[in-house]
Amino acid sequence: MEIELVEIRDHLCSHPPFRNLPRHVVNDLVPQIEVSYYQAGTMILEKGQDNHHLFFIRSGAVEILRSSGELYIQMGEGECFGQFSLLRKKKVRYPARAIEDSLLYKIPDAPFQELADTYDRFADFMEEEHSVRLKNALGRSGQASRNPLMISKIHKLIPRKIVTASPDISIQQAAVIMTQNRVSSLVLVPDDPEQDPSPVTGLITDRDLRKRAIVPGLPLSTPVREIMSTNVITLQAEAYAFEAMLTMMRHNLHHLPVLDENRPIGVITVADLVRYESHGSVYLVGDIFRQNDVDGLADMAPKIRQLFIQLVNEDANSHTIGAAVSRMGISISQRLLQLGEKELGPPPVPYCLLALGSMARDEMTLVTDQDNAFVMDDTFDPEAHAPYFKALAQFLSDGLNRCGYPYCTGDIMATHSRWRQPVSVWKTYFSDWIDHPDPEALLHASIFFDLEGIFGETGLAGQLKQLILEKAPKNPRFLACLARNALLRKPPLGFFRKFVLEHDGKHHKTFNLKRRGSAPISDLARVHALACGAVPINTRERLLRVKETSLLAEGVGDDLLDAFELICMVRIRHQARQAESGAVVDNDVIPESLSSFERNHLKDAFQIVSQAQSFLRYRYNVSPAMQTGVRSGQK
Template identity: 35%
Template sequence: MPLSDDLTRFLASVHPYDGLPEGDLAELAAGCSVVDVAAGERFFSLGDTIQFLYLLVAGEVDVRDEQDAPLSLLGPRNSFGERAILRNERASRSATALSAVTAIRIPAGVLLHLIAEHHGVAKFFDRTGRTGGTQGRARDLASLPVAELMTRDPVTCTPDATIRDAATLMQERGISSICIAQDGRFHGIATLRDLNGKVIVGGRDPMGPISGIMTQTPLTLGPKALVTDVLHLMVERGIGHVPITENAALVGIVTQTDLTRAQAMTSADLVGRVAKADDAPQMARATAEIPQLLVQLISSGSRHEVVTRLITDIADTATRRLLTLAEADLGPPPVPYLWLACGSQGRQEQTGVSDQDNCLILSDDMTEADMPYFEALARFVCDGLNTIGYVYCPGDMMATNPRWRQPLATWRSYFTGWIAKPNPEAQMLASVMFDLRPIGGDATLFDGLQQDVLKAASANSIFVAHMVSNSLKHNPPLGLLRGLATIRAGEHRNRLDMKHNGVVPITDLGRIYALQGQLTGVNTRARLEAAIETGVLSPSGGADLLDAYDLIATMRLEDQATQIKAGDAPDNYLDPATLSDFERSHLRDAFVVVKTMQSAAGSGKGALS
């Protein structure tokens, strides 16, 4: 058939195979076969052993779950079958040709070999959350591609710029070298060593051209080189700056300072600096580096729940340090208190975009005379958090609001009232407060409160029903035929909201499962795992939801890292046009899984259906 003559070229046009070396691509093509399947025929059914990954060339395939509910409608350049192969299990879904289909069959052994031998392929399939392997193993700094570490758009000047102008620019920017480029071509580099040796000591005229003292055709590397290549080059040649070029054009630079900063940039380093800070502005200098930490963690292959946990640890430390500074300023507290976080900090799921959500539980021994102290304490801490980057909560869910700064007995009455009369506000507030986590102060004030509330709430079927209904207000972005539905208008038009339509629906489901099972964990992934272990959530449904959550949360963080590397402030809006067909297909599958689990919860069948 025509495709067999051009199999290699077709594979080379599909990610991740487009990144394979020419020889490996040819070997892959030789190991594949092409199959034609008539409309109505099945590729595999539930319980089948899957021997191939199928890559669609033409036609459409209908994928359905265990309950025969439509899961995905796949078109050309999409793949299916990898789920069972990578899990080494029988098929938990079926795949049927809706029309005449032409597909490439990649044997399971060939796919597994590609994953084992090629990091790009392994990382790609890890993004679906299904390999359970390489994504959980952080790469060493030295094995990172230079493109993930280099300073992009380095400071440049033209060859005819004067030495004095170039030196002035270096001083203004606080840099130790300047690259010389013109008309898209890289000409050379001048460093402080050149200025000192050739101008100050050598007597060159500072009004002469920078081209007269620059190093022409310096040693360079490409963006696909590894950081270890930079290290070896610096050590062997005794240099401190390596320009990064591509097709003779300057695209970046790596300096010894970049390497030192990257090696020192750990969450522990930032936690240590925050913990020793004397005031909020000093903390802010440390927390300003959180975006770069996120980039490094994502680039090194850390899992999304590890990244968010490490980033949240910094916020926890900042909160405790501010509490300590507040007590030093205000004096010892008149009665015991407990500062708690809710929202993403409470769930240990903070990303590069986080506001603050917090509250205070006070000892029942407090009197009205004690309230000014805690008002001042709350203002000191919330103002400090805002200063260091955790902006004020738009909904005023903060300890500065008197409503959320109350004695323990009042907090118990809050929950009792919300459970007894689950109106819309009560549902919203209960959802937020079910994510409470102690941060600093007397933790005994929280002892028993969470368990008592969960027991009372789970026993009230009307409250549970209302909470389930409230949890379904955030819908995955699926349109007709279960395609991706982007935002239609406004600043984020044609993008997906990976927070409110991505992770939030899963966070809401996790909270419902915790309520039904009286599970005390507040982290979303931990809640899902506990729901599976305790039987609240079926093994197959739970595995699907965990896969969906891992994919959505990972893609959200990776997109934020991409924005940061481009010099933009991170947000939660993903342009699906930046994804490959394969990635869009699996992202759509993930959203369908979430929608299916929402439907099961909303139908009253329960999490086990």
């Protein structure tokens, strides 16, 4: 039969799970459909009634309620409901109500069961809860599958056999071995593993021979041990290529020995990686450190933006993109302080630059203002040393602003004397915030407790981290207040093609995907991580750690990881689209500008965040009357 109701057929075919059915199956289904219309506010399925149809929302919006009458989920165009009562052959447990005037396609029980029996993917779709659907979507969409950096194990990239030697050979012998084997680096391994268990004693490169031997005019008989690099950074063979890229970026390396268990099996060079990526991000860090003034650093901003766009286009995951962009920000901060010290002279006492918030978490995107602070050694003498650090902070802050990291609107910058203090003062700040969690303290805790020492005497930052790790888990009141604060930023209640539905029933055309999406998950992860004394700062790593504990129910950690990845990727792609078109980059997403894939799965992700928030309330005994933060902050 020629298909007659093309409007209905075409619409079904553009939505899962019908999209994945053979065309003729949908054609045969259409004549069995009934079309009904429900006005806003009217019930579609009552609790306890028999249900004989799968409902497909053609237009409008529907809410599904729990047996208790509490809202379970809201759905819009292209979504289905009613399948659970059909599959279980039971009466309706979760009633459905139209929240907008809605046109529904009703697919009768018999053809529905036949489809579920015949097509596994159809049955799976109908059975899946939101979390499962999101997980499958992340896998099926191939989001992380096309980019060789994401899918190649590092040992597959090793281009040639490893060449090793004893550190006791002469530099001339080293040069001969390298020339004979046509390699640009030589891995030096211990003569006697019994005495020296480290797999790699040192590394020497062509460049080291030139700069450290020939230029100073060392005798050819000099042992290579005297000029080799020690404390060599290595990577395990099972790591992915993008991890090699991030490691090389982090440490500004050009050669990276690869270990299989404890045995060096090869060396990866920048050139090996560059064959797999077009953005040259591995070189970008080196470029940053070669700049000799702020003007030069400011010129790097468009390149970082370009790197971001290319990583997105090459299907890198959010973890890699966040880490790469953060690494650029950190490198620029580091280089600025090097330049600052050159201008102002060496620091009078040891100090450390703290990265805070998204930079510390390795989660920067293109929209990030600067958050930083100085921790000085306790030998700091305000009278004598304050002017130096004040000037250095100003140099850093102005420089960052020039480089595309605008001044922090909340004044969380080392230019503020409060955030430029010796480590003992910082310790009293941190203790005080934990002991007296008033709104301001909680706001500060949520910014400063995501900290990383990125320049100078990083041991000072380590002391502060240690204090948090020891004090926070033992302080239930602080955790409860922090948990309460983490509930202030909620994902949207409903999410439709043309608008977002807010908790107060208002419709909004845009919403902030950072404030309403990724930040609530980072907030959740922080509370759980502080509760269990987890060391990582990065949200993904925190969730991986928390997952191991009993803080989260089985599977919840994985669901949150999936939700976080999806929300971050939608946000990152949104920014990449804006950056590519030359628009001002922000986090304000218009639902209609998203693909239906993104919209549908964002909804699933928000659902997971909402459930995790409800659980947080319960887990940390959050009471509504509890003293809380007035605002959740822009951080």
